[in-house]
Structures are given as C-alpha cells and as structure tokens.
Amino acid sequence: MISLALGVVLALIAAMAMLRPPAAAPIHEARRLLDSVGWAAILPQLLAALGAVFALAGSAGRWERSPVPGCRWTIASPWSRPMGSA
Numbered sequence: 099m100i101s102l103a104l105g106v107v108l109a110l111i112a113a114m115a116m117l118r119p120p121a122a123a124p125i126h127e128a129r130r131l132l133d134s135v136g137w138a139a140i141l142p143q144l145l146a147a148l149g150a151v152f153a154l155a156g157s158a159g160r161w162e163r164s165p166v167p168g169c170r171w172t173i174a175s176p177w178s179r180p181m182g183s184a
Contacts, residue, residue, distance in 0.1 A: 110124060132139055 108158075114124075
C-alpha cells in the first residue's frame with residue numbers, strides 16, 4: 099500500500115509538472131468524479147461491512163439446499179436446522 103501511495107504521489111507530481119494546471123485542479127477533478135459516480139463509490143465498503151456482520155453472526159461458510167425453487171444454494175443461519183429434519 100505504501101508503494102501504491104508513493105506511485106500515485108509521484109505520478110501526480112509528474113503530471114502537474116508536465117501539464118502545469120492550477121494547484122487545486124486535482125482536488126476539483128476528484129470532487130467532480132466522486133459527484134458523478136455517486137453512491138456507488140462507497141459500495142465496496144458497504145459490502146465489506148455486510149460481510150463482517152455475516153461473519154460475526156456465524157453464518158459464513160455454512161451452506162444448505164435452498165427451499166426456494168430454482169435457487170440451488172443458500173447460506174444457512176446458525177439457528178436453522180438441516181433440510182429434511184423434523
């Protein structure tokens with residue numbers, strides 16, 4: 099991660115030296131890009147948080163057949179009983 103950040107900073111410095119834009123241009127362009135992407139910009143963080151919730155609930159890694167026709171598999175909760183048991 100440090101190498102990636104260092105590479106981004108070096109590329110930004112090189113681009114600023116070659117193109118000579120105003121100093122605040124990268125900040126304005128980043129804001130414009132984030133505004134155009136919208137809520138999808140935080141989707142990876144939301145999915146990671148949801149995965150953490152499922153992992154803490156203990157439902158990660160346990161699978162069973164789905165009772166829904168047409169759906170092959172579903173994640174079983176720790177409270178569910180195995181399919182076919184009474």
